């Protein structure tokens with residue numbers, strides 16, 4: 001795959017210095033920021049919590065208009081945050097297929113609020129459920145770990161989903177998220193992913209620029 005974009009995930013960053021951490025990533029060559037907003041409430045979503053739209057609004061003020069914010073909404077009832085996130089300055093609203101009963105209405109609402117649409121599936125969700133929506137979204141997110149926490153092990157078995165989507169939808173943006181780093185990115189690139197989220201591999205490095213470059217170079221091989 002050529003033209004991969006690298007989006008650091010800030011879940012494992014120093015959250016008390018989130019603005020500085022985002023700047024550090026942008027200065028290190030990040031193409032976009034993958035902002036994880038997990039929330040533990042409700043029956044579906046994940047046992048973690050970070051921040052909501054007020055923090056996104058502050059980040060937008062601090063970082064200016066340029067950086068692309070990909071909001072990874074690991075929440076129940078994703079409908080409720082569309083407008084607040086749009087107003088706060090999010091560029092893309094990535095929600096989980098498992099969390100809504102009406103993906104079509106949600107896709108429409110996200111667009112009407114001026115954001116791009118990302119649709120995510122957890123490891124246990126087969127890609128056939130995503131396929132009917134693929135022509136209406138900007139990006140499919142194939143989770144390569146169980147969502148919730150950074151630093152987990154990459155699940156190889158997710159690569160056939162990426163490959164299948166790439167075959168069926170050649171121009172769709174396909175993102176991978178979870179356990180992606182220098183050791184696993186080649187599998188993602190070979191399968192056809194073109195948006196690479198990487199959290200701990202970048203955040204824990206003393207030289208994030210070289211990790212970002214390495215990930216990007218593997219992608220364009």
Ligand code: DX5
Nearest residue numbers: 011147148150151179199200
């Ligand atoms: C996991 C999140 C990821 C996470 C990735 O639930 O969606 O974005 O921060 O972190 P790593 O790359 O450490 O798995």
Ligand code: ZN
Nearest residue numbers: 009036072177
């Ligand atoms: Zn994420």
